[in-house]
Amino acid sequence: MNRREFLKSAALVTAAGAMFGKGSVLKAAEAPAGPVLNFNPQMQYRPMGRTGVNVSALGFGLLRLPILADGKTVDAEQSVAMIRRAIEGGVNYIDTGRVYLGGQSEAVAGQALKGGWRDRVYITSKSPWWIMERPEDFEKFFDESRRAIGTDVIDFYHIHMIMHRGWKEKVIPFKLIDRIMKLKEQGKIRFAGFSFHDRLGLFKEVVESAPWDFCLIQHNYLDYEYEAGCLGPKYAAANGMGLAVMKPVRTGFLANLPPSMRAALRSTGVEKPDTEWALDYLWDIPEVSVAVSGMGSMADVEANLRYTSKAKPNMLTPDERKALGAAIRAFRQAPGHIDCTGCYQCIPCPHNVAIGYIFAYVYNNYLLHKNKKKALFDYTVSMSPIQRGAPASACVNCGACLAKCPQKLNIPELLKRVRNDLEA
Known part of the structure; x- marks a missing residue:
């Protein structure tokens, strides 16, 4: 047919x-x-x-x-x-x-x-x-x-x-x-x-x-x-x-x-x-x-x-x-893991930082595989400022995100860590 x-x-x-x-x-x-x-x-x-x-x-x-x-x-x-x-x-x-x-x-x-x-x-x-x-x-x-x-x-x-x-x-x-x-x-x-x-x-x-x-x-x-x-x-x-x-x-x-x-x-x-x-x-x-x-x-x-x-x-x-549950726990127990679910409640950010994507998708993957080349691709090529938002270095520590985070993460401090690891 x-x-x-x-x-x-x-x-x-x-x-x-x-x-x-x-x-x-x-x-x-x-x-x-x-x-x-x-x-x-x-x-x-x-x-x-x-x-x-x-x-x-x-x-x-x-x-x-x-x-x-x-x-x-x-x-x-x-x-x-x-x-x-x-x-x-x-x-x-x-x-x-x-x-x-x-x-x-x-x-x-x-x-x-x-x-x-x-x-x-x-x-x-x-x-x-x-x-x-x-x-x-x-x-x-x-x-x-x-x-x-x-x-x-x-x-x-x-x-x-x-x-x-x-x-x-x-x-x-x-x-x-x-x-x-x-x-x-x-x-x-x-x-x-x-x-x-x-x-x-x-x-x-x-x-x-x-x-x-x-x-x-x-x-x-x-x-x-x-x-x-x-x-x-x-x-x-x-x-x-x-x-x-x-x-x-x-x-x-x-x-x-x-x-x-x-x-x-x-x-x-x-x-x-x-x-x-x-x-x-x-x-x-x-x-x-x-x-x-x-x-x-x-x-x-x-x-x-x-x-x-x-x-x-x-x-x-x-x-x-x-x-599968055990694998998820292993992922979340990685040293340095940021407990971000990517719920995006923190956006829009006044300075357009792609907070959820950076934490939940880019950085936590990087912590497990330590593949910096792949992480930098996800961070720079895939993360267009027009689409997903700006990198961690765009954060000015205004704190607008803090009250919005269900996980109560110290987002500005964690963005500093990402900046040091992926933008240095």
Whole structure:
């Protein structure tokens, strides 16, 4: 069955899905209804909320593709082979974005999907608010994405990386929700959604602001309270939305665990590769539709396909849950660990310091692995001042954050420690 035939046969399913109103709970634990695009018996598939379509439990995120020796050019030949191998294995959810890898991600996706491969998958992309200078840039970036991917219709389209600054300074003033819904009305996108990086309170506000079809959040077993946290999936599902989850291995951290965490996982007698532990945690959550994994090699693709063949909601045993708890404790017991959950209650900071991201994501990872090169990448390259905020050195010790912190952390003093370790 090609994509056009599939879409015709799925029309009734999609129409039925649209009937589910606010407050409906569509969980991946339910058996997929209707046809499955690019079906492979070794792959697991889950309903994507009210969209009416079924997505592979494993999605391919095209942000961490292999790079050539020059350190900046995507290895297109290897990447195309990886994407097509994933599709052969039953993956039907390919995730990219306008700014990923300087635009190379969408271009490589376009190469990989030529020759009939496009008919076998749902393609996603994202509109980056932080480089918009005027509202009309939204449509401009969308058309650039369509041309790069080589498709008339983008299946799942996001407003990219909604955070407190972008929400207040671009999404609302530029009426981006109206604009994305107009694309859907025009048939240029099939489903409208957003990706998210901020506190749970803002997540709820964004969810309530529009009849979204889906969302993309960061979640993994370490980030139980970070950003939208463990309640985010339930809140999205309660509003009928499909849920994609990014960073299942926390940008590689959970795929290469420090000895203390690996020993904790093995303490209950369960043996699995580090990455499998991370993915199984997400697949165990009934509300998760698809775990989007950034795969950087063919070995990653093959391994993840093996893991996905066993993926089921509520799949973890009591011993496995106990092991994950032990690993979390090992992480939090690292010398110097900052007990920050990334709840983001401390932001916005008057001086735009990215407090929660710096503590919960960058610095605590650094303490366990002592990989300064990786920490500096997360701290300087990934932490754009426009998006997440400014570095620790921007703190002026005003103390505005102190009363907001549920953990009662001495944030200015801890920022001094980060500055000394990562900015010296």
